[in-house]
Amino acid sequence: MLTLILGGARSGKSRYAQTLAEASGLPVRFVATAQARDAEMAARIAHHRAGRPASWQTLEEPLLLADALAHATTPGHCVVVDCLTLWLANLLEAGEGTFLTERERLLTGVPNLAGPVFCVANEVGLGVVPMGALSRRFVDEAGRLNQDLARVARRVIFVAAGLPLCLKEVAA
DSSP: OEEEEEEOTTSSHHHHHHHHHHHTTSOEEEEEOOOOOSHHHHHHHHHHHHTSOTTSEEEEOSSOHHHHHHHHOOTTOEEEEEOHHHHHHHHHHHOHHHHHHHHHHHHHHGGGOOSOEEEEEEOOTTSOOOSSHHHHHHHHHHHHHHHHHHHHOSEEEEEETTEEEEEEEOOO
16 A cells, blocks of 8 residues: 655655554565765765664665565565655656656556555645756656656655645545
8 A cells, every 4th residue: 555745855754654654563664765975965864764763674776666666565564665756866867768667667566566655755846936947857757756656545645844634545
């Protein structure tokens, strides 16, 4: 069952996903998509790592998310993906072919995932339209990805100021 957790930067969405994973009572596998390309991002990654229980198994996969999910999602386990937005940025940087292939692989594979899966993504469409073409493409693709995943998710949660708001809930 896919739960998509959306929110702005520092909205509490990652913490909320962690809370849901812990509440599942299952062993947790965490799929991290970030890459430490500078000191600031390395500090963000370290902050997130420090906040996760030591018992969680972490898989780091910046591009091949469908493969990581196929490996991580097994009956009796819970999976957290953090974050789809960084994964999307990695794909766009990798080139059009990689972007199209891996995005499609994720969307095709999500309905077949076993166990609870909590995917964290930034909602980037609430601000002004960016000035640059690359920034506009990123915002457009993030919005499209969030919409496509929301359609197939059983649950969609929007987090603002640490408070979750359920946007969609489909009974199992």
